Amino acid sequence: MLELSDCTLRIDNYAISQWLTCRRKFWFRIIDGLVPNTPNGTARGFGASIHEALRVWYDPATCATDDKERFALTCNAFYAEWAKTGVEDAMRNTKVAESVLRQYCAKWSLEWFDPIHVEVGFAMPLTSDIIYEGRMDLIARDRASDKLIVVDHKTSARKPGSVMQEIKARQMSGYVWAAQQLSDVGVLCNSAIYNYVIITTQPQYERILTTRTREQLAEWVDATIRIVNEIRVANTFEDCYCNQEMCNMYSRCDYLELCNCPNGSRAALIAHKFTRKPWSAFEQGLIFSEEK
Numbered sequence: 001m002l003e004l005s006d007c008t009l010r011i012d013n014y015a016i017s018q019w020l021t022c023r024r025k026f027w028f029r030i031i032d033g034l035v036p037n038t039p040n041g042t043a044r045g046f047g048a049s050i051h052e053a054l055r056v057w058y059d060p061a062t063c064a065t066d067d068k069e070r071f072a073l074t075c076n077a078f079y080a081e082w083a084k085t086g087v088e089d090a091m092r093n094t095k096v097a098e099s100v101l102r103q104y105c106a107k108w109s110l111e112w113f114d115p116i117h118v119e120v121g122f123a124m125p126l127t128s129d130i131i132y133e134g135r136m137d138l139i140a141r142d143r144a145s146d147k148l149i150v151v152d153h154k155t156s157a158r159k160p161g162s163v164m165q166e167i168k169a170r171q172m173s174g175y176v177w178a179a180q181q182l183s184d185v186g187v188l189c190n191s192a193i194y195n196y197v198i199i200t201t202q203p204q205y206e207r208i209l210t211t212r213t214r215e216q217l218a219e220w221v222d223a224t225i226r227i228v229n230e231i232r233v234a235n236t237f238e239d240c241y242c243n244q245e246m247c248n249m250y251s252r253c254d255y256l257e258l259c260n261c262p263n264g265s266r267a268a269l270i271a272h273k274f275t276r277k278p279w280s281a282f283e284q285g286l287i288f289s290e291e292k
């Protein structure tokens with residue numbers, strides 16, 4: 001599933017995080033292409049809709065409008081996405097979203113960076129036979145230093161725990177590395193921002209600025225190559241070790257019922273509750289290039 005005919009392996013942080021959290025999960029989603037038929041639940045749908053609103057808020061075309069128009073376009077993006085996925089409840093509904101977005105836009109109305117591109121897709125050769133892919137939420141330029149910054153929006157109901165922090169740190173290293181490759185100069189981007197929107201009864205809006213040195217990025221490249229090689233080896237003998245510590249970590253694993261299902265009933269459960277959708281690291285996106 002992962003291999004192209006020339007043995008090039010395309011990988012992204014999502015696949016790597018599945019591998020590192022539970023090999024069985026990696027197998028179900030990445031190799032077997034199993035996607036649960038459950039609709040995008042309220043929490044996920046709400047987060048995705050706020051995320052879409054932020055995409056529009058930072059779109060340079062939206063930034064060029066006046067404040068009122070910019071906020072209206074941002075809310076409209078939320079409504080359109082929420083209409084597709086949303087199931088309202090007391091915590092997640094249109095009123096809450098408007099309040100969250102109003103507070104967010106007021107708090108961050110005066111940024112120290114200028115948005116350049118939103119939803120930046122990339123597919124970069126990591127080695128001669130590994131392509132690393134992904135999509136950055138925003139590339140912006142720091143007005144003071146003129147350097148590029150990667151911004152990643154994180155919408156969730158709580159701050160991430162240590163396992164998720166590690167996964168996100170890995171993701172950010174990949175983004176900074178990719179932004180350097182895309183910028184074609186290797187020095188214009190060395191930092192990234194986690195842009196948290198924590199949606200609780202008292203929403204929080206936090207930024208964490210993180211930087212990467214050349215040495216740290218070189219370590220990330222080495223570690224990623226090692227993980228990909230592990231995956232390649234495991235692929236040959238179908239290693240799908242269950243890491244049961246992750247079954248209910250943060251939220252219930254989508255594959256719990258399938259994992260607990262006796263072998264003889266598994267095919268029927270898959271037919272009833274899953275769709276096969278081949279995993280693709282990168283489906284669409286704007287390929288970004290930065291002038292020297």
Ligand code: SF4
Binds near residue numbers: 025242243256
């Ligand atoms: S239910 Fe647990 S063991 Fe099974 S795939 Fe999910 S995390 Fe892995």
